[in-house]
Amino acid sequence: MALPPFHLAFPVHDLDSARAFYGGLLGCPEGRSADDWIDFDFFGHQIVAHLDPEMAPRRHRSPVDGHDVPVPHFGAVLDMAAWEAMAERLKSAGAEFVIEPTVRFRGQPGEQATMFFLDPSGNALEIKAMADPANLFAQ
Numbered sequence: 001m002a003l004p005p006f007h008l009a010f011p012v013h014d015l016d017s018a019r020a021f022y023g024g025l026l027g028c029p030e031g032r033s034a035d036d037w038i039d040f041d042f043f044g045h046q047i048v049a050h051l052d053p054e055m056a057p058r059r060h061r062s063p064v065d066g067h068d069v070p071v072p073h074f075g076a077v078l079d080m081a082a083w084e085a086m087a088e089r090l091k092s093a094g095a096e097f098v099i100e101p102t103v104r105f106r107g108q109p110g111e112q113a114t115m116f117f118l119d120p121s122g123n124a125l126e127i128k129a130m131a132d133p134a135n136l137f138a139q
Contacts, residue, residue: 057122
């Protein structure tokens with residue numbers, strides 16, 4: 001069964017920097033836009049950056065497997081080859097990581113490659129890949 005696309009609307013302080021980050025750096029095709037928002041195809045899902053010049057990112061962290069994970073965050077689960085390519089793309093661009101590309105939960109059903117970084121507005125993103133994609137929801 002194919003999954004339906006997910007939709008997420010989130011604030012950004014500047015649309016030009018959002019366009020450069022999501023469209024340029026992450027390679028997400030741009031969809032519709034207006035003066036105060038932009039749609040992006042985020043790995044088959046619709047995300048919409050809405051202009052909020054006064055936005056202030058949240059700074060909460062939650063301990064997960066020895067790392068301080070930024071909350072809230074959003075992201076995508078890629079296959080391992082696409083995850084490795086994205087990690088290399090971000091490193092080559094000089095991206096600053098909140099959590100460097102790493103593997104966590106080694107040897108457990110939830111073993112995954114993961115990385116966390118911020119967009120120009122301070123929104124936290126996680127890109128991950130499961131060692132065994134069938135274990136995405138394993139306990």
